[in-house]
Amino acid sequence: MSQDTIVSFDENILQLPSCLAIHTQLRPSLNRFELKDYVDHMQKLCQTNQSHICGIIRKTQSETIVLALAFYRIHPTTYDTIRFEVHDLVVDEKERNHGLGTQLFQYLIKQSKECGAPSLVLQCDLTNTKAHGFFFRHNLAISSFGFAVKTMNLLENPSHIKVMDITDSSDNKQLLIQAQDVFLQLRPNLSSDQNTYIGQIHHICQTGPARIIVAISNDEKKDILGLAVYRISNNIKYSKHIYCDDLITDENKRSLGVGQSLINFMKNEATKLGLSLIALDSGCQRGRAHKFYHRQGFHIDQFEFTLFY
Known part of the structure; x- marks a missing residue:
């Protein structure tokens, strides 16, 4: 028995x-x-x-x-x-x-x-078509593409942009407040209340643990042009690698090299840590972002299936 x-x-x-x-x-x-x-x-x-x-x-x-x-x-x-x-x-x-x-x-x-x-997310290789069929039968849908880059070659870094890691900065709270409007452009589900929003980001950084970096104009204004949240992750497919949770450029400051500067920063960090891969995912509808990732050397190597409750 x-x-x-x-x-x-x-x-x-x-x-x-x-x-x-x-x-x-x-x-x-x-x-x-x-x-x-x-x-x-x-x-x-x-x-x-x-x-x-x-x-x-x-x-x-x-x-x-x-x-x-x-x-x-x-x-x-x-x-x-x-x-x-x-x-x-x-x-x-x-x-x-x-x-x-x-x-x-x-x-x-x-x-x-x-x-x-609020949902279950399941990652699956592009070629595993039998698994795709199983997920579709169980009411999952492809929600995102998984991107990865294995070469840490840097593209040109614009001189008018400065990238800073503000995770442990003494000015962390003030810089997060300055970045809030930019953050909400990609993540409207974040709280609009400043204290709640700051608490959410601090919790993610401490629990992840994750790092937050910002791209700032290299002039007297010191405007927040964009930001990224990333973490050191480890799984069986990629081993130890950098996973980028969020990559955001202010919608009014696009095509200025902001996203490229943020990715260059993460590539430099990967090299310092002896890591050879950066991964991220991007919603299927974000065609403009996909073109940008391809220009940065990323390629799609998996689907992300989601079951929303």
Whole structure:
């Protein structure tokens, strides 16, 4: 008699050979790991308490095996307050078409609702068309394109723009107030109340942890021309990398090199940290932004599916 159960994975489950075997079906790069190295890698990914791995196990009298697994992250963002983001969702190829994927997906929906997320976001490679079909059948829609750049070559940095990291600045509050109108152009869901807005940004920076940078006119006016929020992230597809949550240019200051200056700053930071990739996502409707990212060397390498509640 066997029993299938959905559980959060602990060290003992990660040590099961079936766990690595199934995960490798989705992420062939994991083939480089011996089982012990895989366990260490997954524990490091989950040590921040923002990343989690769960799945379906089958227990018999003689053994426990993994049938399906999911790797996901929960963190605060300016876009949807709490982001519930699924990076990996895979069912053992020998166990497919038995409803296990649906069971695991329903469990993830429950988890996302319990943590207060307004939606469930699921990232998927462009070529994984079978998974696309599964997501469409479960009422998800492609909401964004995932962009990535692996070369840190810098384009020309305009001399009239200065980029500053204001995360820990003594003038942080005042600069955030100056940047509020620009921030709201991209994220209208942010509070219009100054104190609430500042509290939201500080919470994101502290909990992420995330960094906030601003592009300022290099003259006596010191106008806020644009800003970006980014964090050091780590997942199985990209390993350690920079993920850009927000990249905003004042709608009245476009085509002046503001976005390019912000991206150059992040590329420099990636180089300093020994990282070789920057990733971001952009809504499907933002065609102008997509053209800009392509000019900056980014390419689309995944879809982002979303289920809104």
